[in-house]
Amino acid sequence: MTRPPEDLLDSTRRALLHRLAVGQSEGRAPSLVGAVVRDGQPVWSGSRSMIDDHAPDDNVQYRIGSITKSFTAVQVMRLRDEGALSLTDPLERHLPGTRVGRLTVAQLLAHTSGLASETPGPWWERTPATLRPELADVLGEQPVRHPAGSRHHYSNPGYALLGALVEQLRGEPWSEVLRREVLEPLGMARTAPLPQPPHAGGFAVHPWADVMLPEPLEDTGVMAPAGQLWSTAADLCRWAAFLSGDDGKVLAPGTLAEMRRPATEPDGDEWTAAYGLGLQLRRQDGRVLYGHTGSMPGFVAALWVSEADGLAAVVLANATSTVPVATIAADLIRIVAEREPRFPEPWRPLPEADPELLALTGPWYWGPSALVLRLRADRELDLSPVGGTGRGSRFRAEADGTWTGLDGYYAGEVLRVVRDGDGAVSHLDIGSFVLTRGPYQPAAPVPGGVDPAGWQPS
Template identity: 55%
Template sequence: MPGSTLLPTTARALTRRLAVEQAEYRVPSLVAAVVRDGELAWWDARGRVDSAARPDTDTQYRIGSITKTMVGTVVLRLRDEGKLDLSDPLERHIPGTPLGDRTIAQLLAHTAGVRAESTGDWWERTPGGHWNELAASLDGEAVLHRAGRRHHYSNVGYAALGELVARLRGQSWFDAVRAEVLAPLGMDRTTPSAVAPHATGWAVHPWADVVLPEPAHDHGAMGAAGQLWSTVDDLARWTAFLAGETDPVLSKDTWEEMREPATVIDGDEWVNGYGLGVQLCRHDGRRLVGHGGAMPGFIATVWADPADRTGVLFLSNTTYGGIRGRLDLAMLDILAEHEPSMPEEWLPAESADPALLALTGPWYWGSASIALHLRADSWLELKALAHGGRTSRFRPEGEDTWIGLDGYYTGERLRAVRGPDGTVDHLELISYVFTREPYSPAAPIPGGVDSGGWRGR
């Protein structure tokens, strides 16, 4: 039976929106869910997976390109282990490939300029072969755009990343995904081929209420682009991962890097973008991370809002175009209207280092005012004051040194410089000097400070 820990009015609104989507677009079966604070908070389903059975949270559907998010996660784990650098050209790890001059980061973000599909027959409806066969078929036709020029979605690029994982792990890309992602998260119903109970993929006739079964093949080397099947229960765990519950799969720093915009798809006022293995979306003030997936007979989507600790997902067994009402974003809108999440309760820190407390409060870069805030986790947070400016969080890296985690200061070091008496005289960040008063004449401000000091006109 459908379940919910949400208010009855919220659950009713979600169920109605699900029912409208399934009925209006004639979807054979559709199951959707909400994840909050790492737990499955609501789910419901409409339609049938066969003549009698309704889908539930253990019914498998193909998830298509959501597979890419899991393959990308293993690639980032390899980087964290020092087995590759994201700036490495693919040739360094897979010699002889026709896209060998494109970097691993570009492949992850679809900015490598690699062709979208493999050559030959429609790959999603035909069995696939070995990587060597795929690579040979691409010779002379592998790349379409200058590397880094633009976003160009590439299933072939993820086939290359699947081969990269296989070579560096000494096992298939799926075995690596299962060992390093699925097993640690308890996703034992995510598999490369269907395991009962599962839905059958259907194409719905555009002008008649009849359906046609779609094929499901092993796509070989192209499998890393969209092979996997999964369930609501498993994808709820994946949604929680995307929302920030990354242990024990990725460090928080790498997860943050994963969801930074590496490219935008739709211009200056971007709504859709791509990170390292994940799609990004801005919707009504939310910054979402996730991915959609489509294979013949199936459409699926997962979105997570880390700031809200909320995510939504749906699985369906209908071919491309069968879901057109943006059910995913509509579910987020319903939650925002009926049952917005509560902010985390603020609690004071258990203790505070007096040396860190002494650093808090206003500082000045020239005449621009900023403030340092000491967080409960002993990190520092730089906040712009009257004149605006850049903000960032800083994690301790050593004595009197912190590393920037956000925005302009990401990776840069903030240092507290002490005077002869041991007290902090000023702060240094990149080439900037922060002092306790604007243009302090005693500080080593680049260019010096006019000896006449502040004056009237």
Template identity: 65%
Template sequence: MTSSFEALLPGTERALFHRVATAQAEGRSPSLVGAVGRGGRLRWEGGRGSVDGRVPDADTQYRIGSITKPFTAVLVMRLRDEGLLDLGDSLEKHLPGTGVGEVTIAQLLGHSAGLAAETPSPWWERTPGTVRPELADVLGERPLLHPVGRRHHYSNTGYTLLGSLVEAVRGVTWEEALKAEILEPLGLGRTTVRPVAPHAEGWAVHPWADVVLPEPAEDLGLMASAGQLWSTAADLCRFASFLAKGDERVLSAETVREMRVPAVPPEAGNWDTGYGLGLQLVRGEGRTLVGHCGSLPGFVAGLWVSVEEDVTAVMLANTTSGPLPGTVAADLVRIVADAEPRIPEPWQPLPDIDPALLGLTGPWYWGTYSYGLRVVAQGGVELCPLKGQGRASHFRAEPDGTWTGLDGYYAGETLRVVRRADGSVSHLDLGSFVFTREPYEPGDAVPGGVDQDGWRGL
């Protein structure tokens, strides 16, 4: 087998189609399309219902609502990576005069700024953006409902502010920045601000009868950065793959990894969901999914990716309510991941290794806790407990000979080698924690010293 991912197995495809067909029928949606990607390619698509007399496919546009938010978050993270702003900056520093300038950019990205969820009346999703021509019209007289930075409170108005922030710092419209910095580099040619045929019309389905009513498709104006976009299942699978792996033309793998880290604690009693920087996070059945769900009148949408399994899934439907997009998309991921577990890349030896680095491998002791240090690609290392869960972390090699923690307890911490006067290795220092070759060996650099009578029985 030359590729880890060829076409899906017939049994897997039938299970996927059954899930999509069930969602469309039980959710009573005029049309519904699902798609699955793996290895950076679309692997399966399936549609039910009708769009302009045809069964929809992965190239049929639907409105994606709040799946727009990850796109806006990517634009903000690009500004950060270019050094044009810091996530800890107050909004006021770059977008003065809003009246909520004390909130930070990071708080806006993670929905912890304390802002209201919606605009003042009328309902912004069913009215044109011209009703709210200024940010003051979006925020209203009481924009802050909660103490800043204390809790997660989902806010559409917060992402309106982020869209305006992009425009203020970049000097172009949000739409222009989106097209030039994300859509064109990633080849998302069917993701647009306004619908482009073939596209589905939005419908409301009567809750007690099998009849429908057309929903308006308004241009959201300033609210566009919170929910304006139209896209296809194929484009969204490609975008989800980017959220898992990064793309140096847009954002590095390290930055998209940062976006996937929970930004604030979840609501009390709700420990299976969270929110990163523009991304929703869910965990269930031992699997973590990253992505976003969205809805606008006439449409529901769901996008998830399992980074560990390299599976992306999208569900799009043209109904105001009915199929649960997050649940359906998660089920599509589960079907593939369970039926066709990811095949690991073949092991192969490193091209070369520094003998001094090789000499650091093996057992180390933090007090009496035993750890193992091993070398990974590009001069990185991983430090893992030899028993139990413990504080395992991966580290990136730095030019000065140290390593920086990438995950776990030691994320961001510095690991360095401390040498004696004769050049031999004394110990490892990890954020002031001392790791020695033996547990409490006399003469080792153990903080507080070692009892001179040594080990003994009781």
């Protein structure tokens, strides 16, 4: 019997708290807060601190650093979906006068613009915003370090530019747009650019001695879209649920899926890290996670979502370094996934099926390669290779009688059912690839033709 989403086993809860306790102790964190979301609902939170019986709860604010970038990226993608900009637009088209106007919106989102990682000195995270009153102050004399589009190079100034882009197109401050368009609709009342009590203080822990030093808490000004926000574990659970698949009131699910696809080709088949459009991707324990990590002086944070497991985890700490929050958050997901694996959705028959679509199901062949076409809900088609190796995709039905690839090799490609003069199905066409009912079927229009002698034993 399926348990309700709020019910975790006691043994699982203890294992989660134990992982936090180990993280706080070994990471020497003044405090550590963690939370887990399952199927869009918070199911657990816990904390540990250096003060016995005085651990913070999930309503205490921490700085979340570069997790802020995921919020900025959502604002930009909203503008894209509204038609106010295109991801291929050069920045200059919407935000003139930056000296890097040839860089595209997509390159800034994915950190492939080639911009420098940081601003010119002094260290922007620990100094007042008054030292950088203008956007030009975060770029410096030589802002570009690599040719645009040539490589992933993480850039904080790039997200300052994206925040300025939001302000330019909306005509009001970045933080106000964020509050009205994103935070309020998602019920994230405890997320803000500046701290609101109760909030944690930020500390540096000495690397070789068990002593601490308070870190300054500065307003970063024009750099705010790169790492300014404060939030709570409870609010970040709402953000994780949103990133898992919004209902459309903030951003369409298809756009969220676009954001979490790698924007550049990951290194090798066994890649461990990649970056999408404002979201980091990480492969750990055999699962793919997406979300973001963050750090500011005195604080580190991590938020991961495992789509396959229906799980997400948040970890916040008030120490500048030494606390492996990204690993701890991944471990919280692993603990729940291993101890209480997700129940699959029950199989249900389709409410109805078009006989013409049913007739399309079954084996098809791309040359000698065997594939199977299956009919899913909402007229969706699933093309998969026989034996598990080869090209496959899911296809969404369109109003014009075609299908569009949703994933895999044929993502974005068009599938057409081609009929002969009598109306009978001749073959399937996917981006000029001909799929036939038999391997190199002689009667089908196979490009290059089929040898009239047919298949031979030798």
